[in-house]
Amino acid sequence: MKNKETRLNIALQKSGRLSEKSFELLSKCGLELAQGKRSLICRSQELPVDVLLLRDDDVPTFVSEGVCDIGIVGQNVLLEETLGTKEGENLETVMELGFSGCRLSIALPKEKEYNSLEDIKGCKLATTYPKILQNFLDKNKINAMAVKMEGSVEIAPSLGLADGICDIVSSGATLEAHGLVEVEKIFQSQAVLVGRKNMSVEKRAILVTILERIKGVRAAAKSKYVMLNAPKSKLKDICALLPGSESPTIIPLADENKVAVHAVCLEPVFWSTMESLKSAGATSVLILPIEKMLV
Ligand SMILES: Nc1ncnc2c1ncn2[C@@H]1O[C@H](COP(=O)(O)OP(=O)(O)OP(=O)(O)O)[C@@H](O)[C@H]1O
Ligand SMILES: O=P(O)(O)OC[C@H]1O[C@H](OP(=O)(O)OP(=O)(O)O)[C@H](O)[C@@H]1O
């Protein structure tokens, strides 16, 4: 009998703040996912990978229980779901993904005076993250109460349900719209790839392929391909200005006094860099995006 193929199961958020970026990342890694309209599982033809679509809060449990091998989740949810449980012992952060950056903060109505944490003693704070909040309060020896809400937390103070909140802040626009002011940042978060610690050798091999591709996608996103022409006499100065470039390719030109320089720059190339290149004698400076890169 033929052995069952080993496939890596990945848990992704079905819809929400993480899902679009997660799908985009996998797609850039060559994992085009065939998904029916209402299907909660999709298969990749390119690699032995299946993707399960979940609520983000369920991602840590699915991975720690071994239903999925890896998953994408915010560090805020990962910490909330694993604080004080055995679940976290099976899990490891495999890679920080650099998107969905946000912070968990305490915010109070703008009328309330705030000088230090002492001012929230005895307060009721509405939050979706009671364990992270309680942990922060305990560490700072502040006696305040966490009131659990599943969403729309910012509305709680104006309805008299709480004195303040502890919720996700990114631009701060939601706080402002609800007359709240951020007074303490308690946790900085981004999306991570979380994995189960004891994975089979076969599954780990698939994971390594995906990790290498993610590294390539992220390196390509930051990098640029630079092409320019340089007078031979200025070549050294011009090459020194190329940010994060290992060893540029130098190509002869019809004009014997000039060469073409092609380089992969692993750091951002700003307008100011291009202006410096021009001042140093470079002409026809072109900056091109890089689609894929194996690093
Ligand atoms: N405004 C924001 N800016 C950046 N990242 C955010 C923002 N809001 C949330 N996030 C991040 O995205 C994650 C998912 O947020 P989302 O609002 O989609 O969660 P949710 O409503 O709990 O979703 P689900 O329905 O899957 O339970 C958060 O846990 C956080 O890590
Ligand atoms: O500081 P800001 O940029 O305003 O972002 C913060 C808001 O973003 C998230 O909500 P989201 O908009 O995802 O809606 P949700 O409450 O339905 O999850 C979070 O719960 C905050 O309410």
Ligand SMILES: [Mg+2]
């Ligand atoms: Mg959720």
